[in-house]
Amino acid sequence: MATAKKEADTTSEPSTDQRRLVIVTGDKGGVGKSFFARGLVQTYLDIGVNFKAIDADISNPQLYRFFNSKCSVEKLDLFTRGNLDIFLDDIKTLVNPEKTQEGKETEKSQSLFLLELPPQSRRILEEFIKDMNLFYILDSLFKMRVTMVVVISRVLDSVDQLLHLHKFCGNQVDYVVVKNLFFGEPKQFSRYDSSLDINNLKAPERKISLKEITMPDLIEPAFDYIDQHSLTFEDAIKQVDRPSVQGRVRSWLNTYKSQISLVKEELGLGNVNL
DSSP, X not given: OOBOSSOOOGGGOOOSSSEEEEEEEESSTTSSHXXXXXXXXXXXXXHTOBOEEEEOOTTSOHHHHHHTTTSOEEEOOTTSTTHHHHHHHHHHHHHSOOBOTTSOBSSOOOOEEEEEOOTTOHHHHHHHHHHHTHHHHHHHHHOEEEEEEEEEOSSHHHHHHHHHHHHHHGGGSEEEEEEEGGGOOXXXXXXXXXXXXXXXXXXXXXXXXXXXXXXXXXXXXXXXHHHHTTOOHHHHHTOTTOHHHHHHHHHHHHHHHHHHGGGTXXXXXXXXXX
């Protein structure tokens, strides 16, 4: 169970009226999905919410590398047949924990799940969704809504992936598109912004839940430092011997949180103040 080590602030708990599975994906490796997911885990920890993190990027398990000492991060190999079935069954156990003979829950129930997908896993996920009727199961059994967080660069592949996801998932999920500003200013994402298909998706009559935010760029020396030392953002802010790293990361995290505050409900933080 991925729970903040510090005492949780009960006023910060997200609403359990709508459970949430947040899936972070990108068109290929290097687009920034792991960096976004790490920022989300740090945010969950900072505000003391109860959540479960699953790192399915086995070849480059950044969530596990950076946060396993801070909270429990489960690894999930999507490419081994049957593991997604186990994952789904585990959700049931976590949403509805076993009870003692006195009727008390053996552990606190989970309402917030974060899953980071590996590159090139779209087909596996699609097959699982289709074969398992996943969205129906999550909604009918767990009252759980899914958010697809799609981190994009400026290349056409990013547009194509979002279109493909919608073709398969339709209106059964919420979409959060993240423009990674490592690749340029927001106005430079012209392939996405000018796509007729994307603009058609965003038309009000389509009634699709699709919101856009940006992820700030972290200057290379600070990025390299925290990567080399496997530091969480919180630990990087404590690097008093490296004030440049401390200042850059603090500023990055503040800007990151201001952006995700625009999509709090989609990220399972509907009643939380960031």
